[in-house]
Amino acid sequence: xxASPYQQLEEEFRRLHAFRGALAVLRWDAAVMMPRASADVRxxxxxxxxxxxxxxxxxxxxxxxxDRATANAQGLEHWQVANLREMRRQRDHALATPNxxxxxxxxxxxxxxxxxxxxxxxxxxxxxxxxxxxxVHLTHxxxxxxxxxxxxxxxxxxxxxxxxxxxxxxxxxxxxxxxxRLPALxxxxxxxxxxxxxxxxxxxxxxxxxxxLSMEVMKALGFPFERGRLDESxxxxxxxxxxxxxxTTRSDxxxxxxxxxxxxxxxxxxxxxxxxxxEWHDQPVGRNRGMALEESQSLLMEMVLARSRPFATYLxxxxxxxxxxxxxxxxxxxxxxxxxxxxxxxLRIDADELTYPAHLLMRYELEKRxxxxxxxxxxxxxxxxxxxxxRLGIVPQNLAEGCLQDLDWAVGRFGYFPASAVGxxxxxxxxxxxxxxxxxxxxxxxxxxxxxxxxxLAETVHALGAxxxxxxxxxxxxxxxxxxxxxxxxxxxxxxEPR
Amino acid sequence: xxASPYQQLEEEFRRLHAFRGALAVLRWDAAVMMPRASADVRxxxxxxxxxxxxxxxxxxxxxxxxDRATANAQGLEHWQVANLREMRRQRDHALATPNxxxxxxxxxxxxxxxxxxxxxxxxxxxxxxxxxxxxVHLTHxxxxxxxxxxxxxxxxxxxxxxxxxxxxxxxxxxxxxxxxRLPALxxxxxxxxxxxxxxxxxxxxxxxxxxxLSMEVMKALGFPFERGRLDESxxxxxxxxxxxxxxTTRSDxxxxxxxxxxxxxxxxxxxxxxxxxxEWHDQPVGRNRGMALEESQSLLMEMVLARSRPFATYLxxxxxxxxxxxxxxxxxxxxxxxxxxxxxxxLRIDADELTYPAHLLMRYELEKRxxxxxxxxxxxxxxxxxxxxxRLGIVPQNLAEGCLQDLDWAVGRFGYFPASAVGxxxxxxxxxxxxxxxxxxxxxxxxxxxxxxxxxLAETVHALGAxxxxxxxxxxxxxxxxxxxxxxxxxxxxxxEPR
Numbered sequence: 001x002x003a004s005p006y007q008q009l010e011e012e013f014r015r016l017h018a019f020r021g022a023l024a025v026l027r028w029d030a031a032v033m034m035p036r037a038s039a040d041v042r043x044x045x046x047x048x049x050x051x052x053x054x055x056x057x058x059x060x061x062x063x064x065x066x067d068r069a070t071a072n073a074q075g076l077e078h079w080q081v082a083n084l085r086e087m088r089r090q091r092d093h094a095l096a097t098p099n100x101x102x103x104x105x106x107x108x109x110x111x112x113x114x115x116x117x118x119x120x121x122x123x124x125x126x127x128x129x130x131x132x133x134x135x136v137h138l139t140h141x142x143x144x145x146x147x148x149x150x151x152x153x154x155x156x157x158x159x160x161x162x163x164x165x166x167x168x169x170x171x172x173x174x175x176x177x178x179x180x181r182l183p184a185l186x187x188x189x190x191x192x193x194x195x196x197x198x199x200x201x202x203x204x205x206x207x208x209x210x211x212x213l214s215m216e217v218m219k220a221l222g223f224p225f226e227r228g229r230l231d232e233s234x235x236x237x238x239x240x241x242x243x244x245x246x247x248t249t250r251s252d253x254x255x256x257x258x259x260x261x262x263x264x265x266x267x268x269x270x271x272x273x274x275x276x277x278x279e280w281h282d283q284p285v286g287r288n289r290g291m292a293l294e295e296s297q298s299l300l301m302e303m304v305l306a307r308s309r310p311f312a313t314y315l316x317x318x319x320x321x322x323x324x325x326x327x328x329x330x331x332x333x334x335x336x337x338x339x340x341x342x343x344x345x346x347l348r349i350d351a352d353e354l355t356y357p358a359h360l361l362m363r364y365e366l367e368k369r370x371x372x373x374x375x376x377x378x379x380x381x382x383x384x385x386x387x388x389x390x391r392l393g394i395v396p397q398n399l400a401e402g403c404l405q406d407l408d409w410a411v412g413r414f415g416y417f418p419a420s421a422v423g424x425x426x427x428x429x430x431x432x433x434x435x436x437x438x439x440x441x442x443x444x445x446x447x448x449x450x451x452x453x454x455x456x457l458a459e460t461v462h463a464l465g466a467x468x469x470x471x472x473x474x475x476x477x478x479x480x481x482x483x484x485x486x487x488x489x490x491x492x493x494x495x496x497e498p499r
Numbered sequence: 500x501x502a503s504p505y506q507q508l509e510e511e512f513r514r515l516h517a518f519r520g521a522l523a524v525l526r527w528d529a530a531v532m533m534p535r536a537s538a539d540v541r542x543x544x545x546x547x548x549x550x551x552x553x554x555x556x557x558x559x560x561x562x563x564x565x566d567r568a569t570a571n572a573q574g575l576e577h578w579q580v581a582n583l584r585e586m587r588r589q590r591d592h593a594l595a596t597p598n599x600x601x602x603x604x605x606x607x608x609x610x611x612x613x614x615x616x617x618x619x620x621x622x623x624x625x626x627x628x629x630x631x632x633x634x635v636h637l638t639h640x641x642x643x644x645x646x647x648x649x650x651x652x653x654x655x656x657x658x659x660x661x662x663x664x665x666x667x668x669x670x671x672x673x674x675x676x677x678x679x680r681l682p683a684l685x686x687x688x689x690x691x692x693x694x695x696x697x698x699x700x701x702x703x704x705x706x707x708x709x710x711x712l713s714m715e716v717m718k719a720l721g722f723p724f725e726r727g728r729l730d731e732s733x734x735x736x737x738x739x740x741x742x743x744x745x746x747t748t749r750s751d752x753x754x755x756x757x758x759x760x761x762x763x764x765x766x767x768x769x770x771x772x773x774x775x776x777x778e779w780h781d782q783p784v785g786r787n788r789g790m791a792l793e794e795s796q797s798l799l800m801e802m803v804l805a806r807s808r809p810f811a812t813y814l815x816x817x818x819x820x821x822x823x824x825x826x827x828x829x830x831x832x833x834x835x836x837x838x839x840x841x842x843x844x845x846l847r848i849d850a851d852e853l854t855y856p857a858h859l860l861m862r863y864e865l866e867k868r869x870x871x872x873x874x875x876x877x878x879x880x881x882x883x884x885x886x887x888x889x890r891l892g893i894v895p896q897n898l899a900e901g902c903l904q905d906l907d908w909a910v911g912r913f914g915y916f917p918a919s920a921v922g923x924x925x926x927x928x929x930x931x932x933x934x935x936x937x938x939x940x941x942x943x944x945x946x947x948x949x950x951x952x953x954x955x956l957a958e959t960v961h962a963l964g965a966x967x968x969x970x971x972x973x974x975x976x977x978x979x980x981x982x983x984x985x986x987x988x989x990x991x992x993x994x995x996e997p998r
Contacts, residue, residue, distance in 0.1 A: 015547050018543045018544045018546070018547035018548075019544075019547055019548070021540060021543070021544045022521060022525060022544040022547070022548060025524070025525060025528055025541075025544070026521060026524060026525075029524055029528060029532075033528075033532065033728070034743065035724065035725055035726045035727055035728055035743060036725055037723075037725040037726045038726050038742055038743035040742065041520060041740075041742035041743045042524075042743065044517045044520070044781075045517050045518075045520045045521040045524070047517070048514050048517030048518055048521070049517075049518070049521060049548075051514075052551060224536075225534065226534055226535055226536040227534045227536045227537050228534055229532070229534055241540075243537055243539065243540035244533065244534060244537035244540045244541065
């Protein structure tokens with residue numbers, strides 16, 4: 001019997017999946033293994049495969065099959081209908097942006113990234129500004145086209161790439177609640193912590209030992225090392241997918257926790273990939289539900305779990321085993337104080353759990369104004385400084401710790417920051433629910449038994465793939481609509497508790 | 500101005516080149532970095548990209564462009580004409596073998612390889628035979644189709660993949676001359692060496708030190724580590740291409756030379772890739788001229804250069820530096836004796852310079868008979884044993900050191916062994932010429948100055964890409980037709996010299 005249009009579509013997307021898997025390995029290799037001068041060669045390989053992926057999505061064949069499968073959708077099962085919807089979604093996103101614009105944006109981004117790194121060094125914003133200007137301009141065009149095609153406002157169209165279903169209106173409601181309470185909460189927490197300072201942790205922590213520690217914790221969480229790796233790279237990342245998943249982290253010989261926290265963040269991503277519905281692994285509906293949910297999983301591990309008191313208790317003997325450290329300052333309570341230390345800091349990537357959302361909020365507000373043209377690119381440093389003062393309580397002294405600290409805008413990634421903030425809110429809403437569901441959770445964590453926690457996440461989040469919207473998924477998982485209330489309850493309880 | 504058909508072809512082959520580069524990285528990763536259980540995922544990625552490469556070559560568009568470019572060839576330059584010929588050659592090879600046959604062969608090969616590894620352990624040939632039978636059968640079909648298409652005999656069609664322009668008739672002439680003299684030469688050399696035994700070299704040679712030694716020698720040869728890597732893997736290989744070239748070797752903690760010799764073999768391949776004409780690097784004419792010439796470059800490094808007296812002199816202080824070894828047995832003359840030790844051995848990959856060709860000769864004779872059906876697969880072990888007795892002077896005691904030692908036939912690689920033997924002959928013919936051309940070559944080698952040698956190879960071999968046939972290239976490089984005479988002169992002089 002000839003394959004149905006729907007079946008033929010599955011075959012096309014299977015091929016797409018294999019290409020994307022190859023891209024992931026090539027990107028991982030570029031970050032971890034590639035000889036330093038070989039970026040040009042790799043660029044050509046990535047571009048050729050990316051072009052092929054784009055060509056599959058925009059091919060008349062795929063569009064014809066989508067139309068025919070849609071017309072005959074009555075015979076499809078629930079998952080198949082959702083898969084067809086996700087196929088259409090990917091096709092629409094690809095169709096909306098012409099190849100020429102994608103290619104111009106890629107070139108402008110490469111230039112802007114280079115200039116950003118240079119401007120960090122020289123602190124000369126004016127050298128970088130024209131390049132950012134170009135990227136903002138092209139991204140605006142892309143957003144407008146995408147918005148036209150998807151019947152969304154330009155910025156909402158970008159959001160849709162990162163967190164399907166979540167609109168600016170949704171985010172504004174969430175962030176308003178957060179912004180109302182967060183600054184005071186940070187101040188109160190810092191005041192409380194002054195009264196209970198942590199004893200400093202000193203020493204050198206060789207990278208091989210940090211790696212062994214991270215691997216032991218990752219194994220306990222269920223990371224499958226027979227089908228995965230942990231390596232060092234300049235920026236932590238997760239590449240690959242269930243079957244061959246690769247996590248990288250960045251360790252600092254002077255910091256006992258940085259490598260581990262990075263590895264845990266990426267393990268959150270990896271466990272999401274591994275928990276995706278196996279039978280749909282090579283289809284759009286079997287992939288993750290976008291960046292907001294991705295970040296909910298990584299932040300749940302890095303920020304929520306890893307900075308919990310039971311985890312500090314679990315960690316103490318492991319630190320002794322791997323680092324050979326003993327003494328009062330390596331007791332669980334002092335470890336916990338270090339991991340929950342709140343600071344007015346300038347760098348997002350070093351931010352603690354409590355101030356992290358503030359970093360994202362200010363970026364969200366700035367990037368919307370940049371894209372709409374309301375904030376001229378030339379005025380960004382000033383706007384950044386006053387946003388930092390208001391949101392973080394501290395003003396950057398140079399561009400590297402100010403508006404040049406992130407690569408995202410330079411490479412045209414607008415929409416990521418709010419998605420990450422939504423992810424942070426979701427992580428805490430999920431945490432509240434799993435704590436209520438598993439009454440022995442704290443004891444399990446202390447013993448290093450994470451099967452219950454990871455199993456619950458797999459069941460309520462991972463196994464659903466891209467079957468529903470972010471909001472539907474959160475509603476089903478927690479029994480309540482997505483909101484900032486659980487996050488605020490959690491943060492108040494954790495950071496304002498009497499110590 | 501619209502691109503000409505020829506220019507459009509260059510664009511298509513540029514894309515093909517990028518895909519092949521991606522395949523090389525994915526294969527390297529599978530050999531060196533991939534988690535052990537991830538082979539299934541990798542298989543899907545490789546298959547998707549390989550299918551795309553095949554699809555480009557057999558596309559009506561490419562054939563149409565080839566026809567049109569050929570009709571308008573009068574405006575093309577010399578290199579472009581050669582490029583068009585190589586494009587047609589690749590297209591013809593791809594067109595000749597239908598996708599279904601390629602896919603059946605890939606599956607049968609995967610099964611046969613698995614069974615071969617199993618049969619090595621159990622020594623049960625009968626479990627492996629049906630799988631080899633199937634591969635031989637399918638390879639025969641492939642060769643017949645290829646031969647029909649290329650107007651060659653089936654076996655010549657396979658040879659054409661490995662050494663373009665070299666026919667069975669050519670090989671028979673070369674091998675006859677070799678076979679006539681080689682057995683007696685081996686006997687005489689062994690007798691002579693009995694009178695001048697080498698002092699045993701003992702010790703443990705940690706892999707990190709072997710790696711440092713290999714890297715130092717590779718750097719001296721001009722291997723560009725800013726655009727390349729050296730790693731360990733089960734089988735040595737060279738993957739990638741100029742711009743990002745990756746060499747692997749297999750080291751043995753008990754053997755001071757194995758890792759280095761393997762690295763030198765692969766460095767020969769790598770230098771070939773690096774020396775290919777830069778402006779044609781992404782076009783068929785800018786690629787290597789097949790396996791015979793590839794092997795001439797790797798064997799020249801591993802067998803000829805590395806086993807020369809000047810090289811032993813160069814090596815001595817490096818061994819002292821990296822291994823900390825001193826004493827009489829680590830003097831250059833004793834190192835040389837070790838590296839030129841001739842043995843009646845059963846394993847091809849451990850063979851010395853003098854007996855190596857004999858291993859290839861017997862495989863050539865057997866594989867021709869296997870493919871033609873004259874030698875039934877069931878009778879291979881017996882035929883192997885008598886060939887080994889005749890050619891190597893020694894009979895295998897089990898299958899692992901007999902007909903199951905190589906993977907090549909199990910995976911359908913027929914035609915590689917004679918190409919490798921032709922490569923060995925070419926390496927010695929080139930060596931005779933470069934010695935005559937550069938009168939200070941020995942002194943250069945002793946100083947570790949390989950620029951003259953590598954420069955000569957680059958100029959006479961590497962820089963010509965696939966512009967001419969193997970025979971034309973050898974004729975131009977050495978001033979004489981390809982023949983076994985230089986090899987025999989070289990081997991007699993080297994192995995029958997009074998010590």
